Amino acid sequence: MEYIDFGPNKTKVSKVILGCMRIPSKSFEDVVSLLDVAKDSGINFLDIADCYSNGKAESLLGEALKGKSSYRDSFFIQSKCGINKDDDGITYFDFSKEHIIKSVEGSLKRLRTDRLDCLLLHRPDALMDPAEVGEAFNTLRRDGKVLNFGVSNMNPMQIRLLKSGLDCELCTNQVQMSICHTPMLDSGFNANMTNNASVNHDGSILEYCRLKKMVIQAWSVLQYGFFQGVFVGSPLYLKLNSVLDRIATEQGVTSQAVAIAWVLRYSPLMQAVIGTTNPHRVMACAKACDVQLSRKQWYELYLASGNDLP
């Protein structure tokens, strides 16, 4: 496992993060095993959100963490807020001070902890008042309830607008990225052209994060589309899988480790949020840091997933 410095306190965190969105399909014992394996594999960072299965994911993780007293301090716990799911079925985004603070209090209760190591704003709220978010963050920081802050799925102008009201650093931006989900890269390769790939959907968010030294956390590192499926082993991606398999065999790891290594190779300040609930796969994914991808191999994988270069 490799580690990077995270946030103003330069906390050493693993480049591979265990995402806990899918744990509600598992039993308490399964989740404890998942944490055991993650820890043994060098993973010390957990990602979750208040809205995953309406809080059930946080509750289950909280129970599992409570089971072993040392586990709370073994893991850097990051949760998210800002997606409001009301009882009438309407889902909307909410960065009001009241919602942010209430959400964190709910997360702390469910996770059975006194602090979040990081809080992300989950998806941009068009109605946000940056100064109000700043007040919420200051209150949470002052009370020791949240130690670091970040965002998710935001473009550079949204981050700049938000920052205008904040007194604290935004340490990370969590965005969707995999070999089979590359719009953030495609537009850069096709700058100043008129093909579909040249369309810049995100305001050059990757470059912005690198300039600002924000950690880029990639979610759904093994999925194509928006949760359409896993590309590793999929007959839809035969060419990609043959390159993944070849590199995996050469380096003595699995194809999913190579696919995750491809994401991590993008920049030194990258983390990959894996979502498997299978302990064997956690071990296999954690090996991504052992893979050395040359520049040529990185581009070969990009092309094998169906992309072109000008």
Ligand SMILES: NC(=O)c1ccc[n+]([C@@H]2O[C@H](COP(=O)([O-])OP(=O)(O)OC[C@H]3O[C@@H](n4cnc5c(N)ncnc54)[C@H](OP(=O)(O)O)[C@@H]3O)[C@@H](O)[C@H]2O)c1
């Ligand atoms: N910020 C955001 O908006 C956002 C959005 C979505 C997700 N996330 C975060 O990102 C995390 C990861 O997302 P994800 O679950 O979509 O990631 P993923 O790692 O790309 O996908 C994991 C899913 O793929 C399945 N899978 C099938 N074959 C696999 C294989 N060979 N290796 C590994 N997994 C395989 C897993 O099933 P098994 O469990 O059976 O292995 C699991 O259902 C989430 O837990 C969450 O923390 C954030």
